[in-house]
Amino acid sequence: NAGVMQNPRHLVRRRGQEARLRCSPMKGHSHVYWYRQLPEEGLKFMVYLQKENIIDESGMPKERFSAEFPKEGPSILRIQQVVRGDSAAYFCASSVGGSSYNEQFFGPGTRLTVL
Amino acid sequence: AQKITQTQPGMFVQEKEAVTLDCTYDTSDQSYGLFWYKQPSSGEMIFLIYQGSYDEQNATEGRYSLNFQKARKSANLVISASQLGDSAMYFCAMREFSGNTGKLIFGQGTTLQVKP
Numbered sequence: 001n002a003g004v005m006q007n008p009r010h011l012v013r014r015r016g017q018e019a020r021l022r023c024s025p026m027k028g029h030s031h032v033y034w035y036r037q038l039p040e041e042g043l044k045f046m047v048y049l050q051k052e053n054i055i056d057e058s059g060m061p062k063e064r065f066s067a068e069f070p071k072e073g074p075s076i077l078r079i080q081q082v083v084r085g086d087s088a089a090y091f092c093a094s095s096v097g098g099s100s101y102n103e104q105f106f107g108p109g110t111r112l113t114v115l
Numbered sequence: 116a117q118k119i120t121q122t123q124p125g126m127f128v129q130e131k132e133a134v135t136l137d138c139t140y141d142t143s144d145q146s147y148g149l150f151w152y153k154q155p156s157s158g159e160m161i162f163l164i165y166q167g168s169y170d171e172q173n174a175t176e177g178r179y180s181l182n183f184q185k186a187r188k189s190a191n192l193v194i195s196a197s198q199l200g201d202s203a204m205y206f207c208a209m210r211e212f213s214g215n216t217g218k219l220i221f222g223q224g225t226t227l228q229v230k231p
Contacts (some may be wrong), residue, residue: 033218042119042206043160056216087162090159095217104216106152106160 002027004107005074006096008013012113018084019079025094032075033104034067037089049075082114117142119207119222126195126227136192136225138207144168146212150219151181154204163205164209166190169177197229 005024013019025032030051035043048056049069060067064082069075079086089111093104118141124128141147151163166174166181174181182191194201205221 008184031217035219035221038140042121043208043219045218045220048218056218058217089158089177093219093231103162103165106162108159111158 002104004092005109006090006092006110008114009108010061010111012115013082014115015083016081019082019112021077021079021092021112022074023077023092023094023107024074025092026096029094029096029105030062031095031097031102032069033093035074035091035093035096036070037108037109039090041086043091049057078114079112083102084114087112087114091114117144117179117209117211117220119209119220121153121222121225123225125202126225126228127192130199130229130231131196132141133162134195134197134227136194136205136207138190138192138195140188140190140207140209142188142209142211144211144213148210148212149181149183150208150210151179151190151192152208152221153201154206154224156203160206164192169198181199185228196225201231202227202229 019041037043045059047067064080066078088110091109092107094103095104120139125149149166153161164176164179166183176197180193204224206224208219
């Protein structure tokens with residue numbers, strides 16, 4: 001059973017470009033969480049999604065950031081018009097259910113560098 | 116508001132000795148879970164150990180144990196018989212069970228270096 005997959009593992013963008021980060025949850029998991037880790041810091045919650053629904057986006061910046069988890073295919077975190085401050089590691093985690101008791105399994109992360 | 120505090124930015128330990136990594140938390144929830152993750156230089160997040168707020172016994176997983184002191188709101192990680200491969204960043208995290216969103220709140224992390 002493959003783990004959580006994220007691609008690309010490394011992404012370089014110039015200021016003003018768009019970044020699209022993909023997360024394929026573990027088989028059988030329909031709940032996805034996105035976290036951001038700035039350099040030398042801990043992970044910060046961004047958004048929690050179920051298939052076709054955003055459940056909690058309290059950690060998402062109000063502008064330029066969006067996330068989706070369509071019925072088919074991976075979850076996508078999109079960052080429009082990237083700025084240098086968006087440079088970070090973005091981690092996706094998945095769980096089988098939405099209960100707080102369900103363990104989250106983390107992917108390897110996408111390292112975004114904005115030049 | 117929920118918060119996790121790790122006051123030790125960096126720690127050193129001699130190989131084969133034990134080390135304690137501190138973690139304190141703040142929550143108004145009665146029901147919550149506490150987690151420790153290891154992040155080696157390769158960057159992935161590795162789950163180490165879990166403690167539920169209603170668990171009476173301290174959690175143990177191999178060389179990892181969690182010193183849970185509920186009244187003091189602390190959940191320190193103890194690594195026994197340190198190995199060179201334990202050198203990594205360690206994060207304490209909390210999940211509140213109310214609200215049912217399951218999001219994890221992380222501390223700032225502690226960098227552990229094991230000396231040969």
